[in-house]
Structures are given as C-alpha cells and as structure tokens.
Amino acid sequence: MLQPIFDAVPHDVTDITGRMKLEEFIPFINHCDGLVANSTGPLHIAAALGKDALGIYPPMRPIHPGRWAPVGPKAKAFVLDKVCSDCRDNKTPCSCIMNVAPALIKEALDRASVVRHADIP
Numbered sequence: 001m002l003q004p005i006f007d008a009v010p011h012d013v014t015d016i017t018g019r020m021k022l023e024e025f026i027p028f029i030n031h032c033d034g035l036v037a038n039s040t041g042p043l044h045i046a047a048a049l050g051k052d053a054l055g056i057y058p059p060m061r062p063i064h065p066g067r068w069a070p071v072g073p074k075a076k077a078f079v080l081d082k083v084c085s086d087c088r089d090n091k092t093p094c095s096c097i098m099n100v101a102p103a104l105i106k107e108a109l110d111r112a113s114v115v116r117h118a119d120i121p
Contacts (some may be wrong), residue, residue, distance in 0.1 A: 034112055036105060038097065039068045047072030052112040054105055058096045059084050076108055 006015045020028060029035060029045050034052025037043040047053035047070030057065040057079040065077035078100045087094040 034074070034109070036109070039063060039065075043070050046070070047075040050074060052076075052109070054078065054108055056097055056100050056105070058087065058094050060088060060096070061085075074112070078104060078108075 002015070002017065006013055016028075025042065026045055026049075029042060029051065030049050032046070032051060034054065035043060035046035036054045036056070037046075038056050043053050043055045050072060051074060053070040053072055053075040055065065055070050055075070055077045057063070057068070057077055059079050059082050061067075061083075065079050069075065069077040080096045080099060082096070084096050087096070
C-alpha cells in the first residue's frame with residue numbers, strides 16, 4: 001500500500017519497512033529528529049525517547065488518540081474533530097485519516113525544526 005508514496009518521492013524517502021530487528025530499530029529512531037506515523041509501536045518508542053512524535057489517528061473508539069496517543073514532551077496527535085466508525089468493518093482506507101490536513105503536520109514539523117535549530121550554537 002505504501003509503494004505509490006515511495007515511488008512518488010524516490011529521492012526524499014527511503015523505504016526501510018521490515019529491514020531491521022527491533023534492537024536495531026530503536027537506536028535508529030533515537031538518531032532521528034522525529035517520527036510521523038499512525039498509532040504504532042515506533043511512534044510510542046519515539047515519544048518515549050523524547051523525539052518529535054506526530055501521530056495520525058482515526059476518531060474511532062477504541063483506537064482514538066484519547067486512549068492511544070503517544071505520551072511524551074514532544075508528542076502530538078492529529079485527528080479529525082468528529083466521532084466516526086465508518087471504516088470499522090471494511091478494508092478501504094480510512095477517510096478520516098486521509099482527511100487529516102497534511103499542512104497541519106507540515107506546520108508541526110516546521111515548528112519542531114525551528115526549535116531544534118534554535119538550540120544549535
């Protein structure tokens with residue numbers, strides 16, 4: 001499902017899906033400035049490591065960010081402001097996740113980058 005995204009930006013993204021064991025992946029995340037993901041283990045690892053952890057969530061119980069948002073000083077959850085369960089029993093992409101505005105995530109990334117660069121002497 002991700003291949004079209006990787007194909008669209010071949011020089012900006014490196015697909016590392018399934019290429020590392022957990023004991024390799026945790027130090028990899030620790031060397032990153034941050035991570036953008038849906039509610040997954042790597043997102044929570046990034047938050048626990050104090051990284052910018054930006055999570056994209058559906059507004060559906062029980063998988064909403066009220067329960068599963070990353071916890072950390074630089075963690076933030078993105079979710080539409082509504083209650084929805086349209087995707088619960090089907091295999092189609094979640095329209096609520098698809099409709100989280102990329103501009104909001106870009107703004108958060110830009111703010112995080114400004115803060116990181118302000119710390120550099």
